[in-house]
Amino acid sequence: MEMTFGAYRGKPVADMPTWYLLWFVSQESLRYAHWPLVEAALHELHGRLGQWDALVAELHVIEAPQRGRAPWRAKQKEAKRAENRRLHAERQREALRKETRDRMAWQLAHRYNVPSGTMTAEQILEAFEAGTLPGQAPRKAAAGADTEFSDLV
Secondary structure, eight states, X not given: OBOOSSTTTTSBGGGSOHHHHHHHHHOHHHHHHTHHHHXXXXXXXXXXXXXXXXXXXXXXXXXXXXXSOOHHHHHHHHHHHXXXXXXXXXXXXXXXXXXXXXXXXXXXXXXXXXXXXXXXXXXHHHHHHHTOSTTOOOOOOOTTOOOOGGGGO
């Protein structure tokens, strides 16, 4: 008998790998919809693995399987939702960090009369950290204080 669908369409059941036959016969919906083909696969597996009656009794599906979501799919979707929530929170934190740095840069530019459009926010913050903004007095670090501006954000 030849396979009528899937990756092995048109190939004899005897030519299919054992792992595929095992997967094929383990699918309830396929056992329900394609029992004659599954039975041919089981005959082939019988020749390969033995214990024909036990295999048929265990794998034969008489009633249609329930339709609905598999429990593993729900777990998979919940994991994806959790990852999306984590990524969203990370993007929000990064946007807040950038907004805060831009606001600080604007305040520094206003305080030290930096002409508009001459420096980017990053350049203003770097110049402030280096003490090189026009009219900026050199900064003196307090004992044990971190002089990095980036730690404030």
